[in-house]
Amino acid sequence: EIFSNTIECCDGDTTLRFEHDKQGRWIWKDEPAFPLDITYVEALTASIDTILTLQPITTDKTAEDLGLDSEEKYLAVTDDKGHRLTWYLGDTDSNGCYYMRAAGDESETFYLAPAELTEQISRNIYDMMVLPQVQQMAVDHITALTVVYGEKTLSTAPNESGVWMDGKNNINLKMQDVLEGLSRLQIASCVDFNPSSKAAAICGLEEPQATVTVDFLNSVGIAGTLTFSVGNRLGAGYCVTLPDDST
16 A cells, blocks of 8 residues: 555646645645645545555456557556556546556556546646635625725615615615625635736736625624625626635
8 A cells, every 4th residue: 555645647638736745734736825625635545545456357458449558647646755656547438437557567457447536637626625715794784885896886884774775865675685695605616826917807807897895793793894806707606806815
């Protein structure tokens, strides 16, 4: 059994590299500061442990027949002494399992990888991110809202009767959907971690469509503020940035 100190894998399109830091924690090798959810790597190491116990399959097919004549797709692990094991991956069978062969083995000995490995090595690294949690705000605890969009600014707050007003205009009905949305606000996914200088413009955040500031009381009555900028639509959501975070 080999203790995985580093893991590198590639499905032909996506390449993932993980290693242990000085504290023995898994990190993304390409960006150590990335907030990695290590449960994904632990699942990958479990698949590696399974691979180490695999028995060869019986087949009359050749490496070329199984897509194992290429080294484009692979899984490699290295222990803390620098010993490296590499498996090359070929086609998948009807159950989605990769055919495998060990690097350096010329005996035409083939294996079938665990089905879980197929998804594990094809996952976008951003799907393995511990996402920031947006402060939860109950509808009746939101005390004010300011939205800056273009050259316009909307500032609204409930009056003494609890009615949301925009100057002298009653916007209480329109605000109910807004308040409900703010109370359920969450980050759905990462678009770009540690982005380049051009990313903000691409995401529509160099000149945001809107900058939103929400004043609220938390569950124990302490006042807080949440500010976020909204850029371009992307899929089912919109690109956003949070304060003091370039992601």
